[in-house]
Amino acid sequence: MLITSCATKKMSELSDIEKYQQELIEFYNDSNTTPLNAEEKLNFKGITFFPVDTKYKVKADFIPINDGNVIPFPTSAGKIKHYKEYAMVNFYIDGKEQSLTIYQSNPIQEEYPDHLFLPFTDETNGETTYGGGRYIDLKIQDILSDDGKVTIDFNQAYNPYCAYSKRYNCPIPPGNNSLNVEIKAGVTYKK
Template sequence: MKKLITLLLISITLTYCTSQNSAYTDEIKLFQYELNTEYADASESPLTAEDLKTFKALDFFEINEMYKVTAQFELTPNSPVFELKTTTDRLPLYRKYGIATFTLDGKKHSLSIYQSQDLMNSLEYENYLFLPFNDATNGKSSYGGGRFIDLEIPTAGSKTIIIDFNKAYNPYCAYNHKFSCPIPPKENSLNILIEAGVKAYKKH
């Protein structure tokens, strides 16, 4: 009887875990689908008119839930507004909103998370936070200029924030040099491979 109960519990646990994994995979596939749909639309796409003619889909790393991390989040309310360097002379104003600390690949890492001073006054994007980063895949399997992740301000009193590298995407400059793109600050350079999210665009 005990064996039967044990087997039943194992079966239920495996079914639950499989269901959870499937739901997460579906979430990331939806993100990828929406990104591909945007890039295939000439009215929204950063791709050149020439590239749009042959565009089918972006290239992504395999979905890996290991790259979804719950980070400790420390607010930096007294940080000054600064000019964020871009690939052009444009210097948008940002402020360091907080510091996220997490463990990945057996090591502790920290990333600064920023808030756009322009978008914070927009009703649509007032909760928007910006995470630009570099990692050891840059210039190899991912775009050399780094990648971005969009985040939202955590609920009041929260001391954690979810960072999902499977939702990392390339700046528009990875597809078309006519754009002005933020350059990830040096403090946001990770010395590990982040094999998640969008890969390098084959033509750049």
């Protein structure tokens, strides 16, 4: 019974990730939702992913940052966006301890009041993933738990719009959010 229950849970996790990935592909391919203009679509090589790997779905220690600093993030367009430190997350991948900072827009965007932002770089950048780093979106309700843990699913890491278009103003992940391992999960990048 326990084996069946574990297998069912793993299948459910895979289907959630695969659903997310399919939705991202459809978002870019749908002319009503794509962030790409006609010229950019001609050069677009599509959205591709690493094989889904549940080792990259980690339970992290969640450490809130009370009265976090507002950090100016340089962007791909040479501008500045501001984000407030929201929390630290600590976890292990491949036996190595890792830490990342989760941020919240400053000021908070009215249309996304519960949105949290996890930008990061890792050892795949510029090789099999976009050189400018990738993002994971979280919501405040996703991280509220009684056990002080939060799930970070790198299978849902995606490229910023500026990976495919020069028209966007994408925040560059800060140096403190650089992982010293390869994250072979989420969106890949074809040059």
